[in-house]
Amino acid sequence: MTARSALSYRPTNPELAVFVSGITSMGIEILALRIVAPQFGNHIYTVGGIMTVCLAALSLGYWQGGKRAPDATNRQITWLLLATATYIGVVIFASDLLLLQTSSLPLSPRYAALPASIALFGPPTYLLGFISPYAAELSQKKSTGEASGHVYALGTIGSILGSAATTFVLIPALTVDTIGLVFGVALVGTALFLEAPALPRKPTLASVGVAVLLVAATGVGPVALDYRGDVVYQTQTAYQELEVVDNGDVRTLYLGGARHSAMDLEDPDRHVFEYTTYFHLPMLMADDVDDVGDVLFIGGGGYTGPKDFERSYDVDVDVVEIDPEVTDTAEAYFGLEHGENMTTHTTDGRQYLQNTGEEYDLIVLDAYKKDQVPFHLTTVEFMELVSDRLADDGRFHANVIAAPTGSAGEFYRAQRKTMDEAFGETYAFRTSDANAIQNIEIVATNEETDFTAAELDDRNAERDLPVDLAEQIDNRLGALEATDAPVLRDDRGEVDSLLDPMLGQRYVIEESDGDTASGDGETPSIAAGTVPLAVAGRIGRREPAES
Structure with a gap:
């Protein structure tokens, strides 16, 4: 033709x-x-x-x-x-x-x-x-x-x-x-x-x-009670379904149906999710809080961590968030204000680190979900890139979702073993007393530091931090024992198989008032991915509100 x-x-x-x-x-x-x-x-x-x-x-x-x-x-x-x-x-x-x-x-x-x-x-x-x-x-x-x-x-x-x-x-x-x-x-x-x-x-x-x-x-569509609360905003982004849900005084950001960030509307500075307080642990491992001047967050969400650091410390905060709709939503619904001390970069976290010439005192990785982990942000090649972008005495903090023990902890063990390959020292902290899937916070230092719990307790008592980290320090996990967990590499697609044991299991997020809530958008004790029929509605299928 x-x-x-x-x-x-x-x-x-x-x-x-x-x-x-x-x-x-x-x-x-x-x-x-x-x-x-x-x-x-x-x-x-x-x-x-x-x-x-x-x-x-x-x-x-x-x-x-x-x-x-x-x-x-x-x-x-x-x-x-x-x-x-x-x-x-x-x-x-x-x-x-x-x-x-x-x-x-x-x-x-x-x-x-x-x-x-x-x-x-x-x-x-x-x-x-x-x-x-x-x-x-x-x-x-x-x-x-x-x-x-x-x-x-x-x-x-x-x-x-x-x-x-x-x-x-x-x-x-x-x-x-x-x-x-x-x-x-x-x-x-x-x-x-x-x-x-x-x-x-x-x-x-x-x-x-x-x-x-x-x-x-x-x-028309069938409409019933949404057990999560009132959906005040919903949209389909290029990357995921995004919803903002108000339940009483708590506003929650859902990404792909899973709870990602939350804010107390009456007290916006309160940490609704307990794991976000752990982001301050690297400040105990710096020789002096004032030595931390440049901070990078990979993953914005509701911008809980970036806002907290900008408010609490004399630092410049860069945020890498791949989804521009997430940043727009944080501005419209979660009180995000970009000032001279905070800059957002709309790109992939690894690409940003490859292209930037900046050196950071602290890098926080908060881009994982329970059932979807960006493979390229888990590998030893990525960890080595992070190490190169840190100052010699810099710290790296990774928010990993897994169980601390058992088969559902395979991803945690692999991720920590991978970080051990790239950094001088790693420290891990559970965020819940339960053995369920939870947020496990791993802090890595470029240097070999070997902090004891007593040393961290002393620094916590001496330093005027915005949160008391005594309980967080007590939740420290021991060193990684001998394990057959793999070191994650770019040429091996092993992350999905490591996540397999977590499928269908309950994921809990401790809240700062002591309550335990499920992190997959379900009520406590409801298995991941299920919703009580009596309260089911057209979840996540609302028309967007004006922002």
Whole structure:
């Protein structure tokens, strides 16, 4: 096909249907993670499960469609498009309830998301699979090979467009429900175009009915009590789902369905999450607090740590936060004010360290989640880069989520062993007396320091720090014993397997008033990824408020 003929090419009605089905099928596959992740997490098993379900359903649709293709008509393609749009309306309306129901099935956490993925995304993808073989059968091309190649090329081009548009345009700009509405309306519009200009009565009425269903599902949706509190802001960023939830006087930032930061609206300086007080431990390990002048936080969230350090010490604070929406939300809802002593850099933490010429007295890494850890921020190569960007007497603080002992502590042991390779000394502190998954704070020094608990206690008593760290010092863990835990390296993808034992287990965050709360967005004693049915609602599916 020449350039001129390509520009003048006009697809047939079946070819148009193939193109739109390609856009929709790939868009659904990408959108699926945003629907499933708040309930089951966005780890590799959720992502891989969704891809497996969609590819299997599409293949089954191709196979069944090929068997029935000899009887294919344009009208049958119309009904397939309308049936798919109808199911998208069902997904918009009932996905939360179905996610809750399937989360209670007695499955290994590794496979927990599969039933919901099958029920939500299997049927529409299966139906779309029929369209390509139908279109090939109806093609005006002379040979079967030419017809098949032409049709599947159009479908692939549609998939490329659907992938790019969903990823780079729709998800950052619209809610999940609205994106579903866009896909549904596109299918209905294509169905009507296939019947034009005659517009027979039954397909036309069905198209109008499906369009009304889609709009109603998007606008109405089942609404019930959200056990977390009042959702005051919600958006889909390029990286995750972001929500701000008020529960009484406490405002919490949820990223990807998990609690990330919290602020007391009545007392903004209070540490709601106890682990944030541990960020001050490196100040005990400096020869003098006044020697700490330049501080870097990798991961902003609600900016609890950066705000606290700017307020408490005579320091310049740099913050690396990859998601600009997180920083904007911190400014709008968590009292963040950028002054001459605080600067935010919107980039990846490792890239920033590779490109900067700055040297820091303290670097704090606060970018991990329980079920999603940026692999490139865990390896010995990254730790060596951090060490190079620290002053000779600099300190590094890593907020690691794992259990202190047992199989759920595999990631902690591997991460500490990796840090031992790059730094002169490491110290670890648990943040909860429970043996559950929790925030474990690891402090590393470039020099060999060998601080005893008594020395840290003396410095805590002598120094006028904004928090009393006596209890934190008492929670110090012993040196890492001989272990077969791996040293994490760039050329080995071991982090996901180390996180496996934590799937489905409860993650607790100690609060400063002594209460223990779950860190995955669930109430205490509720397993990660589950929500009581009596209080379930359209969690994380609200329209954004004006910020």
